[in-house]
Amino acid sequence: MTEIDLLLRALDSDREVWRGPLPSHAHERLIADTHMAAILAGVLPNNGAAVRVDELSVEAGQGRVQLRVAVGAGSMSFTKTFSSESLRDDAETTVTRLLAAEVLPQGTYRFSPAARVPASDNGTRLSFRPLPRRLGRLAERSLWDCGLTSLPTCRHPAILLPRRHAQQMLEQARAAAEVEVGAVLVVEPFIIQEMDVGCRLGIPVVDVAPLGHGTEGARMKLRVTPEALAEVRVVTERGQWCGGMAHSHPFGGEQLQPHFLSSEDKAMACGFFWLPFQIQLIIDPRFAVPEDALAAFCWIDGALARVCFNLIEG
Numbered sequence: 001m002t003e004i005d006l007l008l009r010a011l012d013s014d015r016e017v018w019r020g021p022l023p024s025h026a027h028e029r030l031i032a033d034t035h036m037a038a039i040l041a042g043v044l045p046n047n048g049a050a051v052r053v054d055e056l057s058v059e060a061g062q063g064r065v066q067l068r069v070a071v072g073a074g075s076m077s078f079t080k081t082f083s084s085e086s087l088r089d090d091a092e093t094t095v096t097r098l099l100a101a102e103v104l105p106q107g108t109y110r111f112s113p114a115a116r117v118p119a120s121d122n123g124t125r126l127s128f129r130p131l132p133r134r135l136g137r138l139a140e141r142s143l144w145d146c147g148l149t150s151l152p153t154c155r156h157p158a159i160l161l162p163r164r165h166a167q168q169m170l171e172q173a174r175a176a177a178e179v180e181v182g183a184v185l186v187v188e189p190f191i192i193q194e195m196d197v198g199c200r201l202g203i204p205v206v207d208v209a210p211l212g213h214g215t216e217g218a219r220m221k222l223r224v225t226p227e228a229l230a231e232v233r234v235v236t237e238r239g240q241w242c243g244g245m246a247h248s249h250p251f252g253g254e255q256l257q258p259h260f261l262s263s264e265d266k267a268m269a270c271g272f273f274w275l276p277f278q279i280q281l282i283i284d285p286r287f288a289v290p291e292d293a294l295a296a297f298c299w300i301d302g303a304l305a306r307v308c309f310n311l312i313e314g
Contacts, residue, residue: 002057003116004067006087006094011108018104022113026090027056029274030082030302031133034069036276038078039135039191040200046140046191049073050132058115065112071133084112086302089266096263135275139190139239143197146204147312153198156300159279159309160204166290166311172210173248173285173293180222180250184209184232187243189277203277203298205243209233222247224268244273246281258284259295261304269297269304280304 004027008018035051038044044051054077055070067086070079091111098104143151143158152158172181186207192200209232211224224245234240245268249258259282261269269280280297287293296309 005114005116007114008109030069034080043078048137050134082302093267141190142193155198156307157201157203163311165208170293173283177285182211182222182247185243244278248283
């Protein structure tokens with residue numbers, strides 16, 4: 001497996017200004033995305049077993065750089081190609097960190113992946129066996145049984161959010177509109193039985209675990225601690241996963257763009273919630289109904305994108 005660097009260049013001069021290792025979670029996100037695509041395509045079995053990584057490489061040609069990932073099990077292998085855009089969120093997070101540390105001056109930069117030049121091995125390097133990559137076995141369910149009145153045709157996963165949970169999160173945000181509040185989402189991902197849908201991955205939110213308000217002293221930002229995440233109850237025997245974050249954006253006055261992911265939001269998503277069925281929900285407390293107040297983001301081809309969601313009863 002090729003080790004990959006993230007390369008930053010100044011936009012005005014095209015001069016290389018920084019090069020460093022791509023965060024390991026970026027590799028794992030692309031591997032998991034490829035594994036999920038293989039399961040949904042019926043190439044690899046949906047049995048919860050680990051897969052091997054057959055390839056992770058950088059391909060350059062015709063003025064563009066791509067990432068090629070292949071995963072396999074037994075005699076079968078599945079390959080998926082990602083554009084450099086799949087690393088945009090990782091690059092933005094890296095640039096934000098480097099600017100804060102004053103490693104980079106303020107400016108505009110472009111990014112690209114690059115294969116790392118192998119270091120000379122004098123016998124002092126340690127070799128580690130990677131953890132097994134597995135998604136767990138996914139249940140198969142019908143969207144009709146989930147309460148939908150029509151089948152979605154969008155190419156992204158079908159996000160199913162009970163209206164009572166959406167209303168609960170909105171009321172929490174509106175009760176403390178001047179500070180950031182949030183919750184951890186519990187999901188039970190499944191393979192959609194219907195074939196005539198844009199994507200056969202369903203992501204139902206089955207529980208919402210509110211986090212404490214980040215209001216100590218003059219604090220306005222939500223503080224998500226490892227202890228708070230550890231307290232979230234997930235029943236793995238039922239196929240439940242910690243499915244991402246929901247949080248509000250406190251605003252003062254008018255705001256042209258009510259729903260967006262900040263650099264901090266992207267860093268949290270990239271670092272902790274990068275599996276194909278982990279999502280982000282943004283809540284704008286200025287709106288009174290969930291249809292207007294909530295926005296959903298999920299992983300599409302390795303990158304975060306805003307998507308639609310389905311409010312269901314129950």
